[in-house]
Amino acid sequence: MQLMDVIPPRLRPHWQYPQVLSRWQFGAERAMQLLGLVVVAVVMIPIGVLVLRAAGAGTEGLDYLLRPRALRIIGNSVSLMLAATALATAIALPFAWLTARCDLPGRRLWLALGLAAMVIPSYLVAVTYSEALGPRGILQGLLEPFGVDRLPGIKGFVGATLVLGVVSFPYIALPLRAAILQCDRSLEEAGHSLGLGSWGVFRQITVPQLRPALSTGMLLAALYILSDFGAVAVMQYNAFTRAIFLQTESFRMDKASLLALALIFMALALLFLQARAAGAGRRYRIGSGASRQLEIIRLGKWRYPALLFCGVVALAGLVIPVVVLFSWLVGRQMSNPVQIPLSQLTGNTVGVSVVAALVVSLAALPLALLAMRRAKRINRWLVNIAYAGNVLPGIVIALALVAFASQNLLSLYQTLPLLILGYAVRYLPLSIGATESAFAQINPRYEEAGRSMGLGRLEVLARITVPLARGGILAGMALVFLNVMKELPSTLILRPIGFRTFATRIWSAYDEAFLATIAVPGLALILVSALALLIVLHQEDILD
Amino acid sequence: MLNFRRFITCLVIALVCLAAAPSLAEDQGPLTIYSGRNESLIGPILAQFSADTGIEVEVLYGGTSAVANQILTEGENSPADVFIAQDGGALGALAAADMLHKLPDATIGRVVNPAFVSPTGYWVGLSGRARVFVYNPEMLAKAGLELPESILDLTDEAWSGLVGWAPTNASFVANVTAMRVLLGAEETAAWLAGMTANGVIPYPKNTPIVQATIDGEVVGGLVNHYYLFRFLAEDPDITARLHFFPGGDLGSLINVAGAAVLNTTDQPYDALALVDYLLSDAAQEYFAQSAYEYPLVDSVEPVVDLPALADIETPALDLSDLADLQGTLAMIEDSGALD
Numbered sequence: 061m062q063l064m065d066v067i068p069p070r071l072r073p074h075w076q077y078p079q080v081l082s083r084w085q086f087g088a089e090r091a092m093q094l095l096g097l098v099v100v101a102v103v104m105i106p107i108g109v110l111v112l113r114a115a116g117a118g119t120e121g122l123d124y125l126l127r128p129r130a131l132r133i134i135g136n137s138v139s140l141m142l143a144a145t146a147l148a149t150a151i152a153l154p155f156a157w158l159t160a161r162c163d164l165p166g167r168r169l170w171l172a173l174g175l176a177a178m179v180i181p182s183y184l185v186a187v188t189y190s191e192a193l194g195p196r197g198i199l200q201g202l203l204e205p206f207g208v209d210r211l212p213g214i215k216g217f218v219g220a221t222l223v224l225g226v227v228s229f230p231y232i233a234l235p236l237r238a239a240i241l242q243c244d245r246s247l248e249e250a251g252h253s254l255g256l257g258s259w260g261v262f263r264q265i266t267v268p269q270l271r272p273a274l275s276t277g278m279l280l281a282a283l284y285i286l287s288d289f290g291a292v293a294v295m296q297y298n299a300f301t302r303a304i305f306l307q308t309e310s311f312r313m314d315k316a317s318l319l320a321l322a323l324i325f326m327a328l329a330l331l332f333l334q335a336r337a338a339g340a341g342r343r344y345r346i347g348s349g350a351s352r353q354l355e356i357i358r359l360g361k362w363r364y365p366a367l368l369f370c371g372v373v374a375l376a377g378l379v380i381p382v383v384v385l386f387s388w389l390v391g392r393q394m395s396n397p398v399q400i401p402l403s404q405l406t407g408n409t410v411g412v413s414v415v416a417a418l419v420v421s422l423a424a425l426p427l428a429l430l431a432m433r434r435a436k437r438i439n440r441w442l443v444n445i446a447y448a449g450n451v452l453p454g455i456v457i458a459l460a461l462v463a464f465a466s467q468n469l470l471s472l473y474q475t476l477p478l479l480i481l482g483y484a485v486r487y488l489p490l491s492i493g494a495t496e497s498a499f500a501q502i503n504p505r506y507e508e509a510g511r512s513m514g515l516g517r518l519e520v521l522a523r524i525t526v527p528l529a530r531g532g533i534l535a536g537m538a539l540v541f542l543n544v545m546k547e548l549p550s551t552l553i554l555r556p557i558g559f560r561t562f563a564t565r566i567w568s569a570y571d572e573a574f575l576a577t578i579a580v581p582g583l584a585l586i587l588v589s590a591l592a593l594l595i596v597l598h599q600e601d602i603l604d
Numbered sequence: 605m606l607n608f609r610r611f612i613t614c615l616v617i618a619l620v621c622l623a624a625a626p627s628l629a630e631d632q633g634p635l636t637i638y639s640g641r642n643e644s645l646i647g648p649i650l651a652q653f654s655a656d657t658g659i660e661v662e663v664l665y666g667g668t669s670a671v672a673n674q675i676l677t678e679g680e681n682s683p684a685d686v687f688i689a690q691d692g693g694a695l696g697a698l699a700a701a702d703m704l705h706k707l708p709d710a711t712i713g714r715v716v717n718p719a720f721v722s723p724t725g726y727w728v729g730l731s732g733r734a735r736v737f738v739y740n741p742e743m744l745a746k747a748g749l750e751l752p753e754s755i756l757d758l759t760d761e762a763w764s765g766l767v768g769w770a771p772t773n774a775s776f777v778a779n780v781t782a783m784r785v786l787l788g789a790e791e792t793a794a795w796l797a798g799m800t801a802n803g804v805i806p807y808p809k810n811t812p813i814v815q816a817t818i819d820g821e822v823v824g825g826l827v828n829h830y831y832l833f834r835f836l837a838e839d840p841d842i843t844a845r846l847h848f849f850p851g852g853d854l855g856s857l858i859n860v861a862g863a864a865v866l867n868t869t870d871q872p873y874d875a876l877a878l879v880d881y882l883l884s885d886a887a888q889e890y891f892a893q894s895a896y897e898y899p900l901v902d903s904v905e906p907v908v909d910l911p912a913l914a915d916i917e918t919p920a921l922d923l924s925d926l927a928d929l930q931g932t933l934a935m936i937e938d939s940g941a942l943d
Contacts, residue, residue, distance in 0.1 A: 129938065210820070466677060470681050474664075572643075573811040573815045
């Protein structure tokens with residue numbers, strides 16, 4: 061399960077690692093540690109810059125953070141995170157259950173349609189929702205015959221919650237669904253034989269088995285919501301990221317740094333709480349014997365509400381954004397005097413995303429290999445620090461890198477390498493996790509078989525280990541590609557002058573209300589993302 | 605072992621290439637423009653400049669205060685050669701920070717009205733823009749409202765939830781700065797708080813406010829005059845109209861879009877050529893015809909149906925007094941307008 065891989069490794073179950081890799085010689089491990097150290101040093105730059113900047117603000121900075129306004133921002137972020145995570149969970153629970161254990165008609169189709177919400181960037185969903193559900197939007201138009209003159213509108217808290225709940229629910233649904241599929245039937249049977257009723261089995265056996273996946277997913281969703289910029293910016297809800305952006309806009313770097321540090325602190329607190337809550341306790345089988353597949357639940361007449369539910373999920377995550385984009389494509393009059401050829405946008409976006417995916421995967425490789433030897437403290441520390449990107453929202457990284465480069469590293473300022481560096485710091489954890497699990501899922505028995513057939517150690521590596529890991533690594537790259545392509549704040553802040561991607565084009569067109577101009581890059585972004593997502597889902601066997 | 609060594613070698617080569625790439629690409633390069641004006645307004649004329657003169661340009665677009673602050677932060681390292689701003693205040697702020705080149709008299713002299721150039725010769729106005737109240741007449745009638753006499757009337761409960769503004773937009777910030785100068789800090793803060801308490805709807809920029817007014821999302825909003833004409837050009841049936849606050853009200857400020865040459869530029873002649881180009885009759889006609897702004901040189905007339913610049917009663921004010929954008933931004937922030 062790739063998506064779980066963004067979680068720090070200690071939360072994951074123990075795996076056996078491929079033997080070729082686990083029998084490195086001392087020199088190889090040293091080399092990896094050295095490379096890992098270089099990568100980690102680069103990852104630490106943004107945090108270092110922020111701390112120095114914030115420290116520069118001194119006690120005045122502390123006053124700033126304790127003012128009612130800053131406290132309101134914290135309150136806004138916390139309440140948005142709670143509400144949107146709750147909404148995402150409320151969608152994910154039935155969705156995962158229906159697509160994993162029930163005889164839902166068109167199960168795989170609904171799964172793919174539902175998960176499509178992942179590839180549509182939050183700012184696009186927000187922009188299209190504002191149009192569809194705004195005071196005089198499409199919904200109001202439909203209600204006009206019933207005398208509805210205007211709707212209250214969804215700007216602010218309601219809109220931000222709605223958008224972020226919808227786009228983050230796959231982060232919960234995916235691990236949850238995987239856990240449901242892995243539930244052990246014999247445990248449930250044991251429960252029945254010990255005298256539990258259906259409800260008792262569900263409460264005491266099924267739910268505890270799902271709890272780790274659920275809490276992992278909720279953590280992922282909460283981190284996503286906390287670090288999202290697009291939705292809160294479009295909905296004009298003053299959460300942390302928007303407040304930071306407004307400070308950046310007026311180039312008040314010390315205040316922006318203070319807010320950024322406070323945001324990182326919140327993300328860390330969240331990670332800590334989740335680790336505590338996930339806690340100890342064994343919920344898997346011990347001893348021998350194969351675990352048995354669960355029976356499929358027959359929905360019967362419940363099929364109709366179930367289908368309705370899945371339809372609403374697909375409507376919210378995919379259909380509304382796509383339909384609104386199409387309507388802008390054909391219906392809007394305001395034409396943008398600045399025309400950028402689609403080929404240029406596509407080339408820039410895909411090009412920079414591919415390069416970023418390659419760089420990130422390369423940088424992740426030594427750390428992924430070190431992660432397999434986590435028993436050593438130095439390896440563990442290197443890997444844990446590399447995971448920092450998880451709690452660093454894109455806007456925070458970008459802010460720090462701009463401050464750093466404009467003062468200390470002018471040759472990188474406003475260049476593509478700096479932009480790619482920003483992406484790399486942000487998505488390194490994603491890539492480390494994917495690469496590590498790609499190696500970890502190789503059954504050492506295959507390698508042993510190769511060895512016993514007379515292959516040398518390098519031959520085993522070349523002919524068995526690497527080919528087996530390749531798919532997983534590729535899927536990891538596709539995942540990074542997917543995320544880089546829709547990344548907005550880093551791109552806006554770090555890009556070279558005149559460099560445009562789908563994301564920046566959509567943003568500037570939204571900014572100037574050229575809605576027709578949003579449509580083409582918006583639809584193109586969704587299309588390219590959908591292709592990358594298919595690679596990931598296929599590799600993960602999610603759709604099979 | 606062999607594989608690892610080869611892998612490390614590749615990695616090192618890749619990293620070196622990555623680090624070397626930007627320094628290899630460094631030469632004088634195109635003229636770098638930092639623009640606080642929208643690309644849709646200024647992009648076409650800059651492209652025309654390149655085509656006419658053969659001078660290549662690259663443009664960074666952003667909000668005027670954002671771009672001004674970016675130049676201030678970059679300081680001596682700034683790659684910018686020319687700064688194009690949406691209001692005189694931002695230009696004044698850079699002049700005050702001693703970051704601008706003095707412009708020759710021939711350039712400054714193109715603009716007739718001394719109110720629209722830097723008194724010390726560091727920046728020059730390119731076009732004039734009036735602050736107005738754009739409104740939707742049907743919605744106004746439906747809500748049973750009269751057009752406001754003053755910008756200060758919009759805190760009235762009758763307007764609750766019906767007005768749009770763009771609190772971080774440079775033109776708005778300049779307008780609030782003018783209020784600070786003429787009305788005092790206390791009353792300005794009270795007005796901002798009053799607007800917020802009255803449920804004013806925030807937008808990121810002017811254009812979305814005009815769109816929202818046309819759509820009836822709000823009854824009206826505080827914008828610059830020219831945005832509506834861009835919508836009217838596309839659809840003459842739009843009924844939204846402009847209202848100039850009468851009697852020299854604080855809401856009817858006339859500001860300029862202007863340009864300046866950075867004193868850190870390595871291409872001063874090209875930079876000056878651009879400023880002169882933007883003051884040429886051809887460019888001024890573009891501002892008048894395509895951007896619907898007031899041209900500032902004598903030989904060109906505005907084309908759209910607008911009251912003449914001289915006929916608008918505006919508050920008595922020196923645009924260079926509007927330099928304290930940071931102070932205004934902090935006040936807007938403190939008023940809760942951004943929450």
